[in-house]
Amino acid sequence: MQSLRSKFTLFVGLSILGLATVSCDTTGHGEFSEEMTALRSTSANVLLQEDFLGSNPFGQVHKQFGTNHAFNVVEDPRDRSNKAGRFELRKNDPITSNGKRSEVLFPAQDNKDRWYSYSVFLPSSGFRTDRDNDIITQWHQAGGGSPATTVRVQNDRFLVKSGNTKESRKDFDLGVATKDVWHDFVFHIVHSPNSDGLVEVWHNGKKILSQKGGNMYPLEMPRWKVGIYKASWANRNTDTDVRVLMFDNIKVGNQRADLTEMLVGTLTAVGNAASNNTSSNSNSTVSSGSTSTSSNETTSRPSRRRWWR
Template sequence: MNSRFKYILMPLLVGTITMSCEKEELEDMTPTAELGTEATDLATSANLIFNETFESGNGFSGIKHQASTNYGFSVVSNPAFEGSKAGRFELRDTDAEASGGTRTEFLFPEDTRAKEGWYSFAGYFPSSDYADEKSRDIITQWHQGGGSGSPHTVLVVENGEFIMHVGEARLPLGKMTKNVWHKFVIHMVHSGGSDGLIEVWLNDKKVASRSGATIKSGYELPRWKVGIYKWDWNGSETTNTKKRVWYIDNVKLGNSKASLSEMSSGSGSGSGSVTEPAPSPSEPTSPDAGTSAPSSSADISGFTLIDSHYEKGVLPITNGAQISLSQLEYTKLNVQANTSSSVESVKFELSGAQSKTFTDSAAPFALHGDDGKGNFYYGNWNPPAAGTYTLKATPYKNGQAGTPVSVTFTIVNSGEHVLPENGGSTSGSNETALPSTSSDITGFTLIDSHTEKGVQTIADGSVIKLSSLAYTKLNIQANTSSSVENVKFELSGAQSKTYTDKGAPFALHGDDGNGNFYYGNWNPPAAGTYTLKATPYTNGQAGTPVTIKFTIQK
């Protein structure tokens, strides 16, 4: 197995029960009773704590395997990065949960917790068993335990991309190419403060470097985990894919004195690649970028003002709306068009105090564009010029233009954000402006809890058509001023719920504070008519509640 622990690891340690990644289910973090040890004279470097090449044994000797099946991990001879063998992870949507989630992961021992460390491995993702999809797979994470909740730092595969999530920050690392080996080296200083650091090299190229918190303050230093964790499959749930397989080789854990050269996975002179069949016609493929067009006004249901610092919607933009920059925490802004799932592109035409014409060819569709990974650009809107604007958005699909929707709004430097009392529908839309007398809650946004994105503005009288949405794990976010400390939601109608969210963003079903929105029993929500009342609180005092009525249709 060539697993090299550089010191005697502690036997049976007192375990903890912690909340697992993404959706806060309980995860068993108890270490194994006795951890394997190996001679140190075979290690390739004095700075390597662990080095697994899979050339002998069953792999990951002495490391706890969190899995519910025998096929969750095995050692195979094809493909191999170097030498003649590698490890193979397999997870299926029908697998029973292990340690509180649908996973096959190895959890490194207690004695590997350290302030600073180096982590490296080579990974291979076969086209036959690793189709691209929006639902993310966590392939490595750093878990603190002790009730800390979701890990602060995780590496995921999402829509064919490698992405490192560090708190609310999203660091795109590069495209995940199928049927080739990818080499990862990660250097981390684990801290909840400004002295934290993460550096990532992918295929010998430095692709990310970020200073600041890498863990949550007030909890233990993290333990490394590697494998597959897919929270979208928890609780008998499923996604477009049913099985995930990837291969791993040259797994290394280094101490603070390790170097990039010591952690490198080498040249990759192994036994070659898996012979992969061509993808079946039913395998999901990425949509073509370019034209798109809706055939009716329902294709654009409204507009949302985006804070490009937090990458979140902060208020709906309805006809006649006034946006006060002084009421916003940050002024790097963008405007998202909320569309049906059939829309392929949107052409924006902005006129007024500033003008711009831009076509966004992939969702989410935004005036200043985005990188497709949750990072919204802001162009010269930092801040936008004060004045009156008219924004026209034309949806496209199959190369044909749909019904354009126009909205006129005003941006002011100071004063309250005011939405017209009686609203005024956006052109070509049945939605009306929010009937609110309170500046603390400026509107509501329908959240897709699968993609963690706003998909539609919800105004009084809105109709939400489930058939027009890509996913139906839904939530509702109250868009508030920065002074709001918590929001009490009271939902009645086809389904009822009362919930107080005590941290932004404020949502009916809550969230984990790291950009992951929960959905409760809204998967999907029941069809019918609803009334939602939201009351903002600041300094323990209730503000003016805002109430809207809306309908959900199948």
């Protein structure tokens, strides 16, 4: 009966969000270069998807790994039937691509309106509290130095730092970075150095940030990076000497994507989005300035099985 109830709940959630059918159209895939072929999704508006179940994870993207422990595919700590990508960075690791990092760099894009999503897991044994920040996501621009928009973890809290100059960047608190649970994030970004820029963030299906204004430098379009980057370790010590985290269900959507397509794949995310009616797309009306909400509670999920397959 439990299995039947789960299936019924899943069906209701999918129906509410309009996911009863899945398109196999490949419209929009040509916007990425051919090196993305191995990561392309069958969804019309999802340009790429990495779930670590294939034989060659991150096989066609640029890897910035300086050691054998920098990246490995491992068993999902919450679901033994699933896999995840494990990133590890140690204080004494060699400098890689001019910094202390374990990251992957995705190809350049030709449209400023993009959606991004992933699940991230911070193990308590490998990601101890540090008053110094770790960049776990960045939108990198060549020649820009410190990135204009990033997702960071500092003192056990998730933060977005964003602006169109180094001096104007602001920190937006996204809430507690609870350990040993999966966090599902969706980002909708209109990349721009001007007032038409937009950063929207959902955590576990709930919208927690909407920020209008410049979010990149007046340079070429940014390239997305995920992993661990800890600039401080190049010249000083911090509270820790090792960082370990895991990613899963990494996706990039085109300008026609929406929250429904980018939800990372948990019943909790489906339920939260349905009950809060937080669906959004690139034509959404957002008030000037920003709104940010956070919660000290993180909803745990017993399974990471993918409902979209």
